[in-house]
Amino acid sequence: MSRESSVIVGAGPAGLTAAYELGKRGMTSTVLEASDQVGGISKTVNYRGYRFDIGGHRFFSKVPLINELWHEILGEEFLLRPRISRIYYNQHFFDYPLKPMNALAGLGPLESFLIGLSYIKAKFFHIHDEKTFEQWVSNRFGYRLYSIFFKTYTEKVWGIPCHEISADWAAQRIKNLSLKQAVRNAVFGARQGMDGSTLTSLIEQFHYPRFGPGLMWERCRDLIQRQGSQTIHGVKVERVRHRQGLVDCVQGRGAAGESLEYDGGHFVSTMPLRDLVQVLDPLPPDDVLKAAQALRYRDYLTVVLVIDRESVFPDNWLYVHSPEVKLGRIQNYKNWSPYMVPDPSRTSLGLEYFLWDTDEMWTWSDERLIELGIRECAQIGLIDPRDVKDGTVVRMEKAYPVYDQVYQESVDRIRRYLETFSNLQTIGRNGLHRYNNQDHSMLTGVYAAGNILGDKRDVWSVNTEKEYHEEERATQPNAGDRLVPTCVAVSVDMADAAVEEAENAVIEGAFARIDPLALGVAVGAVSGAGIFAASAVLLLSGGPAPGPTLSLLGNYLFGFDVTWPGAVIGLFEGGLVGGAVGALAAGLRNWTLRLYAKIVQWREGRDDRRHLLDKM
């Protein structure tokens, strides 16, 4: 294979995007995929004509380039779908995101009152230095609401108590807008997405490929094939050979157990970070190996039931918070796209179970799992078991990289080691051990391709606070910046950048802090000098009792009257009082604007917080 070509491990969104981007620039790649399907966790499984994903994959992104890529790959096959979802808890369905009246009706007045009290308590007794997910959510919603609507589901998903989950996880999913950004959005409106819709409206609706997310990745595979690259299935990479900071080949095992070898000039891995470290040959130092072994992953399985009913419930998905059942969420694939079922008189439901692969349940037979699914679904009153006509099970190992209290340290150590290789990049969700959606995973693929072509992009910065700045840079004009795909986009982005700069200038001007000392001195000087000058004018113009009206100031300024000694007293006391009023006015004005900005910031972040469950 040519030294110029790339070997990419994994045909999920990250790997395929990297290959596609390289292909656009005339570079070919070989994509090695262990399974027989493309799409990785974002694949679509077809069971007797019933299609379903691993969970449900909404397509929405704040990154214009990714929206463009999706449309470029799928064209007309990209549907815009409405979103409906509810929480099942304590034999009630609650709208999600929560709506006050609906929640009140479901919880009853006493519980609602207690939730209100606990919310107020959280505001007054805020936990400083939030370390855990429990602290993070309780600080924002109150402990009681957290324990009803967040605790059980989160613990089902992660399999660990919320007080052991790092607060980073929530903080990363709920981005904190800066005060300036929030105020700018409030004053000038939020930036529009590529298709003209804001992110919030894309959360209420979302894009979805006609036949599920797998369609996106099958199309992408076909496109890269036309570019001259290839995707080879059934090859599990088991060895990454390197010498003096350079990877020279990867070795894999084919479906028939044969050993295969692929060399190239550049290597991109989307395999889980833990696996990558363990297949390096020679092995890395012990502390790096130890760090890799400390990384944990949550596994996932879905039980799909085919129900002989045209409609079971109107939602795309239901969160199941009830602790009496093991299932965590139910997808209704027909409501994602009507094309997901071959027979419109039937419905397919995906019951989602979050597990460790060491759990006994992970080894249960499909029949036993389907039985459990039917029983639990009937238990919460969704189906009549007699309506179930068919069922299947799909397991997905390492569906979630776990953010425990030690993961960050481990990732940092591995990262430092991997950075010593000049032609190996690790990208994607498990490749970076980061809780990435498809868009983030794809963006790392775009960056990796760019780096092979000479850019200097930090794949680790994607889906972090730092990413916001990266995104901004990526959409701004920059000679040779490959993230700006067309000339039209350049001019639109230039105009956007100029508007944003002008908006920032207005906001900065309007919100600039007034220095209380400076305003105090200015107002004091003017007041004192004003009183002295007025007294002097009256005294110089003469008369038996000059300035009867001005003398009234004597009621406020101790010892003041319209005489020369009084004028001097007026100068000092007027200066002091004026100074105090000026300083107070400046402080009050600063404080009011800051309060306003805080309220705006809180309101801007509210939508994100309201969708916290969606982000798990």
Ligand SMILES: Cc1cc2nc3c(=O)[nH]c(=O)nc-3n(C[C@H](O)[C@H](O)[C@H](O)COP(=O)(O)OP(=O)(O)OC[C@H]3O[C@@H](n4cnc5c(N)ncnc54)[C@H](O)[C@@H]3O)c2cc1C
């Ligand atoms: C339940 C659930 C719901 C989700 N919902 C959404 C959503 O609504 N919207 C959204 O955008 N994202 C969603 N995601 C996230 C999305 O699935 C991932 O971000 C995306 O699939 C990650 O892409 P990737 O290429 O980084 O990794 P993966 O999808 O994991 O792909 C990696 C590929 O590498 C292959 N591989 C691994 N090891 C080897 C090896 N040794 N040799 C060869 N091949 C190997 C794997 O087989 C796999 O095909 C969801 C994820 C889950 C688990």
